[in-house]
Amino acid sequence: MQGSDHRAEIRLNGTAAAPGVARATAYLLRQGQTMVPCRQVGDPEGELARLDAALSATRLEIARLRDDVARKLNESEAAIFDAHLLVLEDVALIDEVTKEVRRSGFNIEFCFQGVAQRYIDIFAQMEDDFLRERAADIRDVTGRVLHHLLGMAPAALGPIVGRQVVLAVDLTPTETAGLHEGGVAAFVTEEGGRTSHSAIMARSLDIPAVVGVKGLMEAVVDGDVVLVDGEAGLVIVHPSAATLAAYLDKEQALRSRRDRMMGEIALPEATSDGAVFTLLANIGGPEEMEDALGYHARGVGLYRTENLYLRIDDWPSEQQQFEEYAEVVRLAQGRPVTFRTLDIGGDKRLGDLNDEANPFMGYRAVRMCLERPEIFRPQLRAIIRASTFGPVSVMFPMISGVEELRQAKAFFRQVEAELAGEGVRPVAPIRLGAMIEIPSAALAAPELARECDFFSVGTNDLVQYLLAVDRGNRRVASLYDPCHLAVVRTLAQIFGAARTARIPVAVCGELGGDPAWAPLLLGLGAHELSMTPAALPEVRFLLRHSTHAEMRELAERALSSPDAAATRALLAAFVATKLKFR
Numbered sequence: 001m002q003g004s005d006h007r008a009e010i011r012l013n014g015t016a017a018a019p020g021v022a023r024a025t026a027y028l029l030r031q032g033q034t035m036v037p038c039r040q041v042g043d044p045e046g047e048l049a050r051l052d053a054a055l056s057a058t059r060l061e062i063a064r065l066r067d068d069v070a071r072k073l074n075e076s077e078a079a080i081f082d083a084h085l086l087v088l089e090d091v092a093l094i095d096e097v098t099k100e101v102r103r104s105g106f107n108i109e110f111c112f113q114g115v116a117q118r119y120i121d122i123f124a125q126m127e128d129d130f131l132r133e134r135a136a137d138i139r140d141v142t143g144r145v146l147h148h149l150l151g152m153a154p155a156a157l158g159p160i161v162g163r164q165v166v167l168a169v170d171l172t173p174t175e176t177a178g179l180h181e182g183g184v185a186a187f188v189t190e191e192g193g194r195t196s197h198s199a200i201m202a203r204s205l206d207i208p209a210v211v212g213v214k215g216l217m218e219a220v221v222d223g224d225v226v227l228v229d230g231e232a233g234l235v236i237v238h239p240s241a242a243t244l245a246a247y248l249d250k251e252q253a254l255r256s257r258r259d260r261m262m263g264e265i266a267l268p269e270a271t272s273d274g275a276v277f278t279l280l281a282n283i284g285g286p287e288e289m290e291d292a293l294g295y296h297a298r299g300v301g302l303y304r305t306e307n308l309y310l311r312i313d314d315w316p317s318e319q320q321q322f323e324e325y326a327e328v329v330r331l332a333q334g335r336p337v338t339f340r341t342l343d344i345g346g347d348k349r350l351g352d353l354n355d356e357a358n359p360f361m362g363y364r365a366v367r368m369c370l371e372r373p374e375i376f377r378p379q380l381r382a383i384i385r386a387s388t389f390g391p392v393s394v395m396f397p398m399i400s401g402v403e404e405l406r407q408a409k410a411f412f413r414q415v416e417a418e419l420a421g422e423g424v425r426p427v428a429p430i431r432l433g434a435m436i437e438i439p440s441a442a443l444a445a446p447e448l449a450r451e452c453d454f455f456s457v458g459t460n461d462l463v464q465y466l467l468a469v470d471r472g473n474r475r476v477a478s479l480y481d482p483c484h485l486a487v488v489r490t491l492a493q494i495f496g497a498a499r500t501a502r503i504p505v506a507v508c509g510e511l512g513g514d515p516a517w518a519p520l521l522l523g524l525g526a527h528e529l530s531m532t533p534a535a536l537p538e539v540r541f542l543l544r545h546s547t548h549a550e551m552r553e554l555a556e557r558a559l560s561s562p563d564a565a566a567t568r569a570l571l572a573a574f575v576a577t578k579l580k581f582r
């Protein structure tokens with residue numbers, strides 16, 4: 001195998017975010033608001049001539065992109081750019097801008113952006129799906145024109161074409177989903193941690209990813225060959241021939257390990273001494289059900305319902321939600337589906353929820369829903385209507401105490417009664433649960449357990465809040481340590497409270513799908529683990545090849561560990577003996 005070129009290999013370390021290895025050319029995604037200056041100009045006709053030039057340049061740029069996509073993908077993918085070219089020919093838009101420049105005497109960028117935004121807003125509010133989607137086209141094309149007017153590089157706005165490694169300072173979950181649609185090979189970011197939502201999304205989309213790579217954007221330029229090792233958290237720029245050969249071997253070893261685990265996916269979920277456990281899937285929409293069922297999930301343990309809101313970048317209607325939810329419940333074919341009610345906020349931003357100094361501790365999740373029945377009611381109605389197709393549970397995110405749980409439950413029961421009056425009958429009673437992901441909820445777990453049907457532990461947030469470490473901040477990523485004594489002890493207390501109240505307890509945070517953690521969680525008392533579907537084969541294999549007695553012993557030893565390092569060593573040693581062929 002040939003090396004990518006003769007330049008020296010550069011190795012950059014980050015946090016392993018999603019497994020897999022990919023090698024492709026780099027595409028640097030530069031983000032940021034386009035700042036448009038506003039000033040009075042004396043020469044409106046001169047400004048209009050600049051607009052003409054920018055329109056021509058944009059036409060050329062789009063035509064080039066169109067050809068490129070047609071060559072690398074196909075004609076039908078390229079057709080999107082025909083629609084973009086039509087936006088540039090829109091006489092009404094150009095006329096409006098012309099009038100605005102002559103009337104106001106302001107610079108062309110300012111007038112152009114104002115008119116374009118009006119168009120985007122109008123289309124974004126259209127009832128018709130097709131017309132509403134045009135808003136994105138107009139945003140894309142007018143953004144390009146604006147960049148030409150401002151003399152900025154257009155590359156940042158171009159769509160990612162074909163299999164490239166995308167590098168960015170940071171990515172939102174929505175952008176990550178967009179990258180998947182664009183068919184990227186892998187992604188790497190400077191910011192972020194293992195449990196930031198873009199990393200979680202990468203795992204569920206099965207895109208190799210490394211996050212939190214310091215100095216990334218300076219070390220790489222567009223077109224560099226980059227190798228991404230999503231398991232080791234390593235990015236290799238200009239990999240040498242020797243590195244590429246080593247990676248070929250590694251890929252083969254990974255494939256054979258995977259084959260062995262896949263061979264056991266349909267076997268019973270019981271430890272080798274007969275203790276039964278349940279493995280479930282974390283999903284963000286119906287499109288992830290195929291993987292969930294393919295990897296033999298026993299149901300959905302966490303449906304992140306906010307993904308629909310983020311995908312459409314708007315508040316969806318009850319009917320829109322119902323259609324998605326009903327599809328998931330139908331696809332589950334009688335397996336239980338646990339809906340997590342809307343958890344927007346934090347790093348999952350929408351509309352005016354952006355403007356908070358401390359969004360992870362701000363107006364988020366159930367706090368917002370309880371205050372905005374116009375958002376909460378349609379969602380609950382949609383879930384309850386979907387429960388006529390199969391068994392459904394509902395859990396509330398970010399519960400901080402008993403009062404909040406009572407309030408959420410009361411609202412749910414009110415909506416349920418309303419629907420019963422309309423003749424809606426769930427196939428089975430809907431169970432109501434609390435997510436335990438805030439330290440106050442963990443401490444109030446005995447009382448909470450008496451007032452709900454199940455617990456689901458959100459370890460991503462629980463670790464963040466317990467240790468006061470932002471889960472998406474690279475600078476403190478090394479302090480985000482689930483092996484911290486406080487985390488293990490808190491988990492044991494939550495599971496103990498569930499046991500006393502005789503309610504089931506699941507773990508749906510990323511630790512549930514981590515092979516090093518799964519045996520400890522069962523040993524500490526969890527009954528169910530819910531994870532990204534691709535993690536199911538390995539976790540199932542590991543648990544089936546261990547005894548529950550060993551897991552309980554592991555838990556006891558972890559609970560008396562002197563420090564995090566000792567716990568980490570314990571977990572690593574356990575996995576290593578169980579997965580010897582790794």
Ligand code: PEP
Nearest residue numbers: 437458459460461508509
């Ligand atoms: C969690 O916090 O562990 C969790 C499952 O929810 P999210 O990652 O969506 O915050």
Ligand code: MG
Nearest residue numbers: 437458460461
């Ligand atoms: Mg959470």
